[in-house]
Amino acid sequence: MPNEFLFFMQFFLTGLSMGSVYALVALGFVLIYKSTSILNLAQGEIMMVGAYVCLSMTLDFGLNFMAAFAVTMVFSVLLGLAVERLALRPLIGEPIISVIMVTLGLTYILRGVVIMVWGNDIRQFNIFPQEPIDLWGIKLTYLYVWSMGISLVLLTFFAVFFKYARTGIFMRAVADHQTAAQSMGISVKRVFAISWCIAAVVSSIGGILVGNIAGVGVDLSHIGLKVLPAVIFGGLDSILGAIIGGLAVGVLEFLSAGYLDPYIPAINEVFPFIILVLVLMIRPYGLFGIEEIERV
Amino acid sequence: MPAGLFHESYRSDERIFQTWFVRSWLIVFLLGCAVAPWLVSKYMLSILIEAGIAIIACHGLNLLTGFTGQISLGHAAFMGVGAYACSILNGQAGVPFVPALLGAGAVTALVGMVFGIPSLRLRGLYLAMATIAAQFIIEFTIRRWDRLTGGVEGMYVEPGKLGPFYFNDHIHLYYLTFILALAVTMATKNIVRARSGRALVAIRDRYLAAEVIGVNLFKYRLLSFAVSSFFAGLAGALLAQYLEVITHESFTILQSIDYLAMCIIGGLGHILGGIFGVAFWFILERILEVLTTMLNSAFPNQVTWFVSLREIVFGLVIILFLIFEPDGLAARWRTIRAYWKLWPFSY
Numbered sequence: 001m002p003n004e005f006l007f008f009m010q011f012f013l014t015g016l017s018m019g020s021v022y023a024l025v026a027l028g029f030v031l032i033y034k035s036t037s038i039l040n041l042a043q044g045e046i047m048m049v050g051a052y053v054c055l056s057m058t059l060d061f062g063l064n065f066m067a068a069f070a071v072t073m074v075f076s077v078l079l080g081l082a083v084e085r086l087a088l089r090p091l092i093g094e095p096i097i098s099v100i101m102v103t104l105g106l107t108y109i110l111r112g113v114v115i116m117v118w119g120n121d122i123r124q125f126n127i128f129p130q131e132p133i134d135l136w137g138i139k140l141t142y143l144y145v146w147s148m149g150i151s152l153v154l155l156t157f158f159a160v161f162f163k164y165a166r167t168g169i170f171m172r173a174v175a176d177h178q179t180a181a182q183s184m185g186i187s188v189k190r191v192f193a194i195s196w197c198i199a200a201v202v203s204s205i206g207g208i209l210v211g212n213i214a215g216v217g218v219d220l221s222h223i224g225l226k227v228l229p230a231v232i233f234g235g236l237d238s239i240l241g242a243i244i245g246g247l248a249v250g251v252l253e254f255l256s257a258g259y260l261d262p263y264i265p266a267i268n269e270v271f272p273f274i275i276l277v278l279v280l281m282i283r284p285y286g287l288f289g290i291e292e293i294e295r296v
Numbered sequence: 297m298p299a300g301l302f303h304e305s306y307r308s309d310e311r312i313f314q315t316w317f318v319r320s321w322l323i324v325f326l327l328g329c330a331v332a333p334w335l336v337s338k339y340m341l342s343i344l345i346e347a348g349i350a351i352i353a354c355h356g357l358n359l360l361t362g363f364t365g366q367i368s369l370g371h372a373a374f375m376g377v378g379a380y381a382c383s384i385l386n387g388q389a390g391v392p393f394v395p396a397l398l399g400a401g402a403v404t405a406l407v408g409m410v411f412g413i414p415s416l417r418l419r420g421l422y423l424a425m426a427t428i429a430a431q432f433i434i435e436f437t438i439r440r441w442d443r444l445t446g447g448v449e450g451m452y453v454e455p456g457k458l459g460p461f462y463f464n465d466h467i468h469l470y471y472l473t474f475i476l477a478l479a480v481t482m483a484t485k486n487i488v489r490a491r492s493g494r495a496l497v498a499i500r501d502r503y504l505a506a507e508v509i510g511v512n513l514f515k516y517r518l519l520s521f522a523v524s525s526f527f528a529g530l531a532g533a534l535l536a537q538y539l540e541v542i543t544h545e546s547f548t549i550l551q552s553i554d555y556l557a558m559c560i561i562g563g564l565g566h567i568l569g570g571i572f573g574v575a576f577w578f579i580l581e582r583i584l585e586v587l588t589t590m591l592n593s594a595f596p597n598q599v600t601w602f603v604s605l606r607e608i609v610f611g612l613v614i615i616l617f618l619i620f621e622p623d624g625l626a627a628r629w630r631t632i633r634a635y636w637k638l639w640p641f642s643y
Contacts, residue, residue, distance in 0.1 A: 039421045090619045096421060097367050098618045101560055104553050105614030112607030120603075225428060225549070232425050270436040273429040277414065280426050284417045 019250020044224015235289020
């Protein structure tokens with residue numbers, strides 16, 4: 001295989017696996033936005049908390065990874081429920097800025113709790129073997145392969161869930177029109193709670209995966225903001241868009257690292273945001289988002 | 297309205313401070329601010345300077361978010377632009393301090409307008425995203441444009457001077473901050489109560505209706521971005537003088553969120569909001585500091601108490617304010633005043 005192509009594929013596949021994690025977190029964003037019209041800027045912090053819980057279960061309490069994972073999932077369901085019930089429900093009907101700001105207030109609290117309980121150091125998971133897999137000359141670590149695998153399984157699961165499961169259909173109905181859904185006998189409050197639970201769970205899984213790749217620290221929460229370009233790219237209210245956006249942003253991030261780095265070092269840190277601005281200028285409602293047409 | 301206050305002309309009706317009572321307390325307050333540096337400790341003086349800078353920044357943000365309804369999560373980055381612009385103009389290009397200060401404001405206003413351009417097509421959440429993008433792009437530029445900004449190592453700020461005043465002296469810097477904060481407060485108040493302010497509020501409340509009655513949306517949105525960023529630039533330039541060495545870490549998204557939180561606690565869309573919010577924030581921070589010193593002496597091995605306690609308390613304060621007093625302290629202040637005036641016959 002030619003070298004050029006190998007180089008491209010290396011970055012492309014790494015980006016794709018990172019992108020699948022982004023897609024997972026973006027799914028959490030979109031779920032909450034679609035059903036409750038809330039942009040949850042605390043998503044990154046929920047990821048971080050999930051990663052920390054899982055980490056401390058494996059390292060401090062000596063559980064095996066699967067058990068720790070299960071504990072984390074239960075914990076994130078509870079966290080999602082608590083957040084929805086205590087912070088967001090009193091604000092139904094308030095202006096956007098209040099709702100955004102509440103989620104930002106939540107970031108303060110979660111960050112404070114994490115620092116209080118776990119301190120400031122970056123810690124490492126050691127679950128997956130370190131040596132890379134050789135895929136026809138393209139080197140990928142197990143971590144990336146696993147991340148991609150887990151994310152793809154979950155994304156497929158949710159795609160099926162929204163298409164065929166009763167609860168999934170309820171959620172789509174609420175997202176479509178709250179009053180209409182309510183008059184059909186769907187409990188909107190329950191749907192809100194379920195959306196938050198699912199969002200917290202997928203973000204925690206995303207957090208654990210990213211934590212495996214980059215180490216678990218307070219900086220992990222920045223991934224939550226990095227996912228924003230992915231969400232905008234696909235449109236805030238499109239689940240398919242979130243998945244495609246996540247993959248695209250991951251790929252673009254790593255390709256920019258591969259090709260543009262010699263010219264502007266570390267450009268990959270902001271490249272997704274540059275794309276974000278461009279997308280906003282050209283298609284403000286994202287690639288798959290619903291364009292709101294307003295008439296006087 | 298207090299009893300016995302009758303306006304006989306439009307002039308008197310339009311006055312900002314209507315009664316002698318308010319005016320005399322205002323004079324007392326300003327005199328208090330003017331003599332403050334001679335009364336307080338060095339540490340308190342530096343806190344007062346920080347608060348003054350925050351007030352300038354908050355007025356800018358309030359104009360954009362509170363009056364025009366454009367959520368901005370990139371205010372600290374704009375302050376960063378001002379800080380670096382002023383320091384570079386004054387220190388490296390040799391421009392005198394005052395033109396450099398104004399130049400920094402102008403440069404920041406330009407940058408703000410560039411990121412404000414998408415605002416014509418964007419609303420609410422999407423605009424918040426554009427400002428987050430601005431935050432990250434500006435932060436990245438500061439961090440990586442080594443030759444101009446010193447990169448991650450930061451930049452030494454040449455102390456500004458104006459005639460006999462050297463602003464590395466905190467007393468002189470305090471007076472500069474005080475005068476600028478006063479000027480910015482008056483400017484904001486006058487922008488808000490004039491035609492332009494009414495246009496901004498109309499855009500915030502219902503932009504389609506505003507457009508129909510002839511408000512030029514693009515012009516006023518861009519204007520509010522420009523003025524807001526101009527104030528942010530001034531605040532940033534002052535902050536650079538205060539910090540003496542600036543790095544990108546003083547202008548991260550966390551600071552942007554802090555400023556937004558101050559505005560919300562104080563009350564978005566009220567001039568007093570910026571001032572109340574900053575006062576509340578700084579007083580709470582000092583109280584927490586005292587508290588954590590006590591905690592630290594009681595439990596000396598918990599070094600991270602202050603950071604985590606600060607985060608948790610501020611997070612709670614933000615959420616509680618939004619749930620129980622969404623209009624902020626300024627609205628509460630108004631209720632208290634009305635209650636006081638009508639007491640004991642409040643019906």
